[in-house]
Amino acid sequence: MATEDNEVEDPRPLVLIHNLPSFKLPLQDRLITHFRLFDSLASPEASSVRALICVGPTPVTADTLDHLPSLRLVVGSSAGLDHVDLAECRRRGIAVTNSGDAYSENVADYAVALLLDVLRRVSAADRFVRSGLWPQMGEYPLGCKLGGKRIGIVGLGSIGSEVAKRLVAFGCTVAYNSRNKKPSVMYPYYANVHDLAVNSDVLIVCCALTNETHHIINKDVLTALGREGVIINVGRGALVDEKELVQFLVQGEIGGAGLDVFENEPKVPKELFALDNVVLSPHLAVLTPESFEALNKVIIANLKAFFSNKPLLSPFQQE
Amino acid sequence: MESIGVLMLIPMNSYLEQELQRRYNLFKLWTAPQKPQFIKGHANSIRAVVGNASAGADAELIEALPRLEIVSSFSVGVDKIDLAKCREKGIRVTYTPDVLTEDVADLAIGLMLAVLRRLCESDRYVRSGKWKKGDYKLTTKFSGKTVGIIGLGRIGMAVAKRAEAFNCPICYYSRTEKSDTKYKYYPSVVELASNCQILVVACPLTEETRHIVNREVMNALGPKGVLINIGRGPHVDEPELVSALIEGRLGGAGLDVYEHEPEVPEELFGLENVVLLPHVGTATVETRKVMADLVVGNLEAHFLNKPLLTPLV
Numbered sequence: 001m002a003t004e005d006n007e008v009e010d011p012r013p014l015v016l017i018h019n020l021p022s023f024k025l026p027l028q029d030r031l032i033t034h035f036r037l038f039d040s041l042a043s044p045e046a047s048s049v050r051a052l053i054c055v056g057p058t059p060v061t062a063d064t065l066d067h068l069p070s071l072r073l074v075v076g077s078s079a080g081l082d083h084v085d086l087a088e089c090r091r092r093g094i095a096v097t098n099s100g101d102a103y104s105e106n107v108a109d110y111a112v113a114l115l116l117d118v119l120r121r122v123s124a125a126d127r128f129v130r131s132g133l134w135p136q137m138g139e140y141p142l143g144c145k146l147g148g149k150r151i152g153i154v155g156l157g158s159i160g161s162e163v164a165k166r167l168v169a170f171g172c173t174v175a176y177n178s179r180n181k182k183p184s185v186m187y188p189y190y191a192n193v194h195d196l197a198v199n200s201d202v203l204i205v206c207c208a209l210t211n212e213t214h215h216i217i218n219k220d221v222l223t224a225l226g227r228e229g230v231i232i233n234v235g236r237g238a239l240v241d242e243k244e245l246v247q248f249l250v251q252g253e254i255g256g257a258g259l260d261v262f263e264n265e266p267k268v269p270k271e272l273f274a275l276d277n278v279v280l281s282p283h284l285a286v287l288t289p290e291s292f293e294a295l296n297k298v299i300i301a302n303l304k305a306f307f308s309n310k311p312l313l314s315p316f317q318q319e
Numbered sequence: 320m321e322s323i324g325v326l327m328l329i330p331m332n333s334y335l336e337q338e339l340q341r342r343y344n345l346f347k348l349w350t351a352p353q354k355p356q357f358i359k360g361h362a363n364s365i366r367a368v369v370g371n372a373s374a375g376a377d378a379e380l381i382e383a384l385p386r387l388e389i390v391s392s393f394s395v396g397v398d399k400i401d402l403a404k405c406r407e408k409g410i411r412v413t414y415t416p417d418v419l420t421e422d423v424a425d426l427a428i429g430l431m432l433a434v435l436r437r438l439c440e441s442d443r444y445v446r447s448g449k450w451k452k453g454d455y456k457l458t459t460k461f462s463g464k465t466v467g468i469i470g471l472g473r474i475g476m477a478v479a480k481r482a483e484a485f486n487c488p489i490c491y492y493s494r495t496e497k498s499d500t501k502y503k504y505y506p507s508v509v510e511l512a513s514n515c516q517i518l519v520v521a522c523p524l525t526e527e528t529r530h531i532v533n534r535e536v537m538n539a540l541g542p543k544g545v546l547i548n549i550g551r552g553p554h555v556d557e558p559e560l561v562s563a564l565i566e567g568r569l570g571g572a573g574l575d576v577y578e579h580e581p582e583v584p585e586e587l588f589g590l591e592n593v594v595l596l597p598h599v600g601t602a603t604v605e606t607r608k609v610m611a612d613l614v615v616g617n618l619e620a621h622f623l624n625k626p627l628l629t630p631l632v
Contacts, residue, residue, distance in 0.1 A: 109461045110432075113432035114438070116429035120425065122594065123442040135581045140599055142603055142604045146421075170484075279438065284455055288460040
């Protein structure tokens with residue numbers, strides 16, 4: 001009886017941590033001061049829990065939701081929420097939040113890092129020096145200048161805007177595509193990605209993955225971008241038709257690519273391993289301690305707002 | 320002008336070579352088996368020397384070319400040219416300022432990002448085929464880190480402008496405080512290094528700036544600090560840098576230049592917290608063409624008795 005009394009008196013709201021075994025929420029211990037956590041759909045609390053934290057890419061399906069009849073909030077820990085059945089959440093009146101701005105600077109930094117690496121051949125030149133080839137081979141092949149490049153941003157949300165701000169400082173021009181033209185933005189808008197690609201030297205893909213944006217970078221877009229064009233993907237692997245991209249790269253039909261995400265992670269097409277005009281990264285654009293600190297604040301703020309009936313900090317919006 | 324002899328010291332750019340060949344009697348020093356004899360044999364026709372950052376007209380070469388009138392350098396750095404000797408003999412010197420500023424500054428930011436975000440290591444990891452789900456490594460955020468710049472000239476200012484777009488506070492050291500900037504000034508490199516997380520060398524190489532980044536500066540920068548050198552190799556005490564990195568007294572380094580290029584200390588090859596580039600600060604197709612046009616334009620102006628485009632001496 002004493003235990004039950006304690007439970008009743010515990011003022012901390014109940015929150016389900018929904019995660020795959022391979023994904024643990026960083027800084028999870030910090031949540032304990034604010035919330036009562038449990039992590040199994042099978043536990044008795046599942047029937048009454050009103051909020052869930054979805055860790056990393058853990059799927060939230062209709063089946064998941066069937067276990068949670070009282071659920072009213074899904075707190076995502078990523079920027080994109082393609083692993084969450086958003087239509088089903090909407091149908092059941094469940095609100096969904098994402099990581100908000102927590103990762104934006106880190107992902108934008110990473111997009112610029114990948115672009116500079118591809119254009120200036122940083123990783124390839126580092127391989128050249130480390131293999132001891134410099135004294136034998138002499139000057140390394142020339143790269144390309146970043147300044148003056150026309151950058152096309154696919155998805156001008158919080159990440160895309162941070163990318164634009166950075167690249168303008170390098171003397172680049174910026175244009176964008178998103179579902180709707182943004183009235184407050186001065187960059188030229190293209191209603192479709194093909195037209196954006198025709199008018200860009202570089203495409204930076206940072207939109208959310210949805211049914212509409214699946215393979216948004218397809219054969220036509222790659223052709224429109226052209227032989228000198230560069231693709232940077234810091235969004236999701238499936239935004240790009242990877243088979244086509246590999247073909248274009250292998251045949252020299254496109255200038256280069258910087259990829260942090262792939263269609264079948266952690267599998268990466270082996271044809272890419274031999275190419276010096278690509279930079280490959282294991283989906284870590286967001287992974288810094290600074291990101292996790294910021295994410296933790298966003299998660300706590302969303303949960304606190306929810307439990308006190310205030311507006312959510314970062315409700316999920318598609319760009 | 321086909322009769323004018325131009326001596327090119329080392330191969331540097333095929334477009335430049337073609338353009339010089341079209342206009343002048345071009346002598347390619349690197350193709351000669353016996354260099355002193357080659358120079359002696361053509362000394363009476365050579366009126367111009369074309370060099371770059373790693374090969375310039377030193378006192379010996381200047382003495383060996385009695386008809387030399389102009390040295391046109393395919394670089395902004397002129398530390399390999401004996402400028403005093405040129406002045407004394409009335410030999411003009413031109414270089415390629417401004418046009419390479421953006422490329423060098425871009426590469427400085429590229430190195431900062433690559434070191435902090437461990438880009439080259441990540442690329443190696445993926446290419447090795449070892450990537451497994453859930454197996455990840457945290458890297459350090461770049462936006463917001465304090466960037467300290469040694470030498471707030473054209474390149475230093477261009478680095479500052481770019482870093483500001485990443486919300487990085489900027490501070491600098493130079494011989495004198497600049498009145499036209501809001502960036503924080505430190506009167507010594509050690510103080511600068513103590514107060515920034517990323518230290519970038521962007522000053523010219525002179526007697527005073529040789530080894531401007533020494534052991535004391537590296538220790539002040541510390542185990543979380545990152546050194547970026549896009550200046551000249553001798554700006555940094557290289558053996559001290561190697562031991563600071565190996566002993567973990569310095570957090571990381573991004574290097575485009577070395578003390579004894581193209582030799583790079585092999586101890587660095589195994590380190591994950593360094594990025595090693597083969598002096599490619601200005602190595603873009605676009606910029607090298609503009610630099611080549613300036614070298615040719617300066618020579619043309621000189622031999623037509625017109626004002627030089629980018630004279631230094």
